[in-house]
Amino acid sequence: xxxxxxxxxxxxxxxxxxxxxxxxxxxxxxxxxxxxxxxxxxxxxxxxxxxxxxxxxxxxxxxxxxxxxxxxxxxxxxxxxxxxxxxxxxxxxxxxxxxxxxxxxxxxxxxxxxxxxxxxxxxxxxxxxxxxxxxxxxxxxxxxxxxxxxxxxxxxxxxxxxxxxxxxxxxxxxxxxxxxxxxxxxxxxxxxxxxxxxxxxxxxxxxxxxxxxxxxxxxxxxxxxxxxxxxxxxxxxxxxxxxxxxxxxxxxxxxxxxxxxxxxxxxxxxxxxxxxxxxxxxxxxxxx
Amino acid sequence: xxxxxxxxxxxxxxxxxxxxxxxxxxxxxxxxxxxxxxxxxxxxxxxxxxxxxxxxxxxxxxxxxxxxxxxxxxxxxxxxxxxxxxxxxxxxxxxxxxxxxxxxxxxxxxxxxxxxxxxxxxxxxxxxxxxxxxxxxxxxxxxxxxxxxxxxxxxxxxxxxxxxxxxxxxxxxxxxxxxxxxxxxxxxxxxxxxxxxxxxxxxxxxxxxxxxxxxxxxxxxxxxxxxxxxxxxxxxxxxxxxxxxxxxxxxxxxxxxxxxxxxxxxxxxxxxxxxxxxxxxxxxxxxxxxxxxxxxxxxxxxxxxxxxxxxxxxxxxxxxxxxxxxxxxxxxxxxxxxxxxxxxxxxxxxxxxxxxxxxxxxxxxx
Numbered sequence: 001x002x003x004x005x006x007x008x009x010x011x012x013x014x015x016x017x018x019x020x021x022x023x024x025x026x027x028x029x030x031x032x033x034x035x036x037x038x039x040x041x042x043x044x045x046x047x048x049x050x051x052x053x054x055x056x057x058x059x060x061x062x063x064x065x066x067x068x069x070x071x072x073x074x075x076x077x078x079x080x081x082x083x084x085x086x087x088x089x090x091x092x093x094x095x096x097x098x099x100x101x102x103x104x105x106x107x108x109x110x111x112x113x114x115x116x117x118x119x120x121x122x123x124x125x126x127x128x129x130x131x132x133x134x135x136x137x138x139x140x141x142x143x144x145x146x147x148x149x150x151x152x153x154x155x156x157x158x159x160x161x162x163x164x165x166x167x168x169x170x171x172x173x174x175x176x177x178x179x180x181x182x183x184x185x186x187x188x189x190x191x192x193x194x195x196x197x198x199x200x201x202x203x204x205x206x207x208x209x210x211x212x213x214x215x216x217x218x219x220x221x222x223x224x225x226x227x228x229x230x231x232x233x234x235x236x237x238x239x240x241x242x243x244x245x246x247x248x249x250x251x252x253x254x255x256x257x258x259x260x261x262x263x264x265x266x267x268x269x270x271x272x273x274x275x276x277x278x279x280x281x282x283x284x285x286x287x288x
Numbered sequence: 289x290x291x292x293x294x295x296x297x298x299x300x301x302x303x304x305x306x307x308x309x310x311x312x313x314x315x316x317x318x319x320x321x322x323x324x325x326x327x328x329x330x331x332x333x334x335x336x337x338x339x340x341x342x343x344x345x346x347x348x349x350x351x352x353x354x355x356x357x358x359x360x361x362x363x364x365x366x367x368x369x370x371x372x373x374x375x376x377x378x379x380x381x382x383x384x385x386x387x388x389x390x391x392x393x394x395x396x397x398x399x400x401x402x403x404x405x406x407x408x409x410x411x412x413x414x415x416x417x418x419x420x421x422x423x424x425x426x427x428x429x430x431x432x433x434x435x436x437x438x439x440x441x442x443x444x445x446x447x448x449x450x451x452x453x454x455x456x457x458x459x460x461x462x463x464x465x466x467x468x469x470x471x472x473x474x475x476x477x478x479x480x481x482x483x484x485x486x487x488x489x490x491x492x493x494x495x496x497x498x499x500x501x502x503x504x505x506x507x508x509x510x511x512x513x514x515x516x517x518x519x520x521x522x523x524x525x526x527x528x529x530x531x532x533x534x535x536x537x538x539x540x541x542x543x544x545x546x547x548x549x550x551x552x553x554x555x556x557x558x559x560x561x562x563x564x565x566x567x568x569x570x571x572x573x574x575x576x577x578x579x580x581x582x583x584x585x586x587x588x589x590x591x592x593x594x595x596x597x598x599x600x601x602x603x604x605x606x607x608x609x610x611x612x613x614x615x616x617x618x619x620x621x622x623x624x625x626x627x628x629x630x631x632x633x634x635x636x637x638x639x640x641x642x643x644x645x646x647x648x649x650x651x652x653x654x
Contacts, residue, residue: 184346185379189393189440190367199392203383 028267034260052261062262064237065245069221072155072241076220079160081213084167085205089197091172102172105165113162117229120158124230144231148238155227155239159220167212174208175201210281214274221270242266290356290448292320292343292481297352298505299338305350312338313349314505320449322357323479325472327492330502331528336485337376339502340451343483344373356448372441373451377458378433382426386417389425390439397444411439414470431459435467442474449481456491468495489529501525517576523647526574532606534574535616536644546573546643551591551612553636558652559643572644577619579640582607582626583633590633595626609634 035053038046056062087105092098111119124144126132135142144154178201186196224243227233233240246266250259299313308314312335320326330336341347342354345366354361361369372393381389390408399407412418415435420428425436434455441450452471456464472495475482484495492499493513500510501524509521520526526534539546541563545555553573555563563571583590593611600622607618609632618634626632643650 181375181377181379182381184366184373185375185437185440187346187366188344188371188373190370190396191392192396195392195396199381199384203381 031260031263034256035264038257048257052257053265056258056262056265059258061237062242062245065240065242068238068240069242072223073217073220075156076159076163077213077216079156080164080167080216081209083160084164084212085171085209087164087168088171088175089201091168093176102169105168107165108162109165109169111162113225114229116158116162117226120154120161120226121230124154146235148235151231151235151239155230158226158230159223162226163216163219167216170208170212171205174205178204206281210278213281214277217277218270218274221273290481291322291358292449292483293353293355293358294318294339294343295353295355297339297342297349297354299335299342299347299349299351301338311350311505313342316352316506318500318507318510320481320483323481324498325475325496326481326483327496327499328483328485328502329487329489329492329499329528331487334502335505336487336502337453340373340453340483340485343449344371344451345369346373370444370446370448371451372444372447372449374438374441374453374455376454378430378437380425380428380433380436382424384425385422386412386425386428386436387421389436390421390443393440393444397446407443407445411443414442414474415439415467431463434458438467438471445478447480449483452482452484454485454487456486464491465494471495489531501528503528519649519651520574520642521649523572523574523644526576526642526644530576530578532577532617532619534576534642535580536572536574537614537616539571539573540569541571546571548614549612551614553641554589554638555641555643556638556652559650562650562653563643563645566645566650568646570646572647574642574644575636575640577606577617579637580616580618581635581637582609582618582620582624583635584626586633587635590635593632593634595628595630595632598626598628607632 036047036049038048038051040046091101091105108116123129124132126136126143132142132144141147142150144150182200182204183196186200191199222243223241224247227239227241228244231239233244243266246259246262249255249262294316297313297316297318298311300311302310305311316339328336328339338347342349345361345364345368349362356369366373381392384392387408390411391404394404394407408421409418412421415438417432417435417439420432425433428436438452438455441452456467459467468491471482471484474480484492486492486495496513498510498512499516500507501516501522502508503522503524509516509525511519511521516525516529520529520534523534523536526536537548539548539553542552545553545560546563547553555573586592591611593609593616595607596610596615597608599606599608604622605620605624607620607624607626609616609618611634616634
């Protein structure tokens with residue numbers, strides 16, 4: 001057969017290129033556009049170079065909220081990943097009980113985010129919320145609207161409630177994919193429960209855990225709705241995370257230049273950390 | 289090390305077994321003596337693996353008892369039975385190195401580090417994987433993985449027995465032979481009871497001193513390879529052992545022996561005597577292809593037959609003959625001359641002519 005040599009096949013990439021352009025590149029470029037200009041109105045734009053970026057990086061309010069954001073994401077990962085694995089390990093392996101467990105566990109994932117915030121706002125209230133009232137009745141001085149530690153704990157607890165099921169479901173599917181022969185061999189080799197977990201289950205959960213950690217990191221790093229509804233970022237600015245700070249800047253203050261510059265930095269942080277993380281975990285596979 | 293005894297064992301995978309067809313193992317009694325090298329031979333699905341898993345404790349038998357040195361172990365888990373088992377498909381712990389894989393059962397038994405190192409080294413040398421000890425198990429080839437898998441079974445010194453469940457299935461023929469020799473050597477060296485499951489008679493006879501042939505959930509014969517060949521206890525053993533298997537012909541009683549269609553076959557007097565006492569109508573005679581004699585000329589005790597086919601297998605020939613509409617295989621040496629379609633004369637040496645009633649061999653009573 002005669003081979004045809006030309007570059008017309010590239011046209012086949014066009015639909016994807018257009019799709020990505022409109023869904024990602026063009027919006028991103030408008031942000032880039034805003035981040036290097038000062039815009040007063042139509043026709044009144046001034047190129048300012050890196051001025052916004054410098055300003056944003058020196059902004060203490062942003063720095064504080066960035067630190068809070070890292071603390072929050074770190075805490076989320078430290079709690080939800082082990083807890084999710086634990087839940088998955090305890091779930092029944094099959095049958096009606098297994099299905100029932102799956103449904104029960106998946107329920108928090110189905111609730112809209114602002115509703116999650118509302119649920120916990122009511123649930124944690126000292127006067128009418130079961131959780132807050134209960135804690136107060138037990139003698140704890142709990143008040144999430146006034147106390148920074150209480151507010152943090154409540155936000156974390158809400159996120160754990162909302163998102164641990166995702167980790168658990170991912171791990172559950174990973175555990176079910178381990179062939180029975182491995183457990184049999186381990187039983188014959190007289191492995192302890194811990195050894196079975198450490199050398200059989202955990203290594204085979206690796207791929208789902210990469211997904212779980214990445215998803216939980218990205219989502220928690222961009223968290224907005226739930227703490228906004230629950231605490232509104234307070235008390236003070238103690239639970240004001242990055243996206244809320246950014247929204248305030250962009251929409252309330254209408255500071256589009258700084259907000260755009262900051263959006264780009266925000267985007268880069270998520271990208272770089274996810275990349276670092278993924279590389280670090282998968283590096284291990286390449287070793288002989 | 290231990291003697292393993294199975295007492296009226298039966299197992300069904302169904303919760304509510306109905307008839308005998310629901311049972312993978314049916315009322316089986318057997319003893320594996322301490323320190324022996326045994327093969328468990330049988331076709332796929334005859335219950336071999338089930339029996340092995342019952343011995344190791346991975347499967348709980350529905351009925352009957354498993355005894356180690358006379359003590360009931362039904363309720364003990366595999367870890368408490370202290371038994372090693374190698375599975376058909378390699379199971380390696382991929383996140384560990386080969387060394388750690390081999391050391392794993394020893395570490396679980398809290399054996400001192402120095403001893404672990406020496407022992408792992410020893411087994412790695414026997415299996416010829418010592419150059420791969422520090423490689424990750426995940427990067428091994430299929431047969432290296434199976435060696436590691438076998439190594440984990442062999443590494444423990446104090447086990448009651450080592451069970452092999454068709455361990456060489458994934459290994460290529462050249463290496464298969466070598467590994468089988470190795471296992472045999474290991475057995476001679478350490479004298480651990482070994483039970484080797486296989487569906488390959490050659491594998492069974494090269495590895496084991498005694499072979500148990502399993503059929504339909506029962507052990508139909510337990511004996512040396514020679515016994516299985518010369519005195520098949522059951523028609524299945526006759527058919528399954530040997531290549532080709534035993535010629536089995538359905539027959540009816542007659543005055544001096546048995547007959548099929550118009551052919552009369554004389555039996556030894558004691559066989560005739562015994563046959564008279566048995567009621568069953570399910571009678572067969574069997575003779576191995578190796579023991580049938582062919583000659584170009586007729587004599588008193590020969591039967592005329594036609595040569596249907598000849599296969600030359602290099603070192604011997606398999607002749608298919610037809611005697612009174614009954615096909616039979618005969619194994620002859622390379623020198624045999626004959627043409628397809630021509631006449632030939634068969635004789636059945638009486639000592640090799642076996643009589644089966646209800647599928648079981650009728651034996652002379654001492």
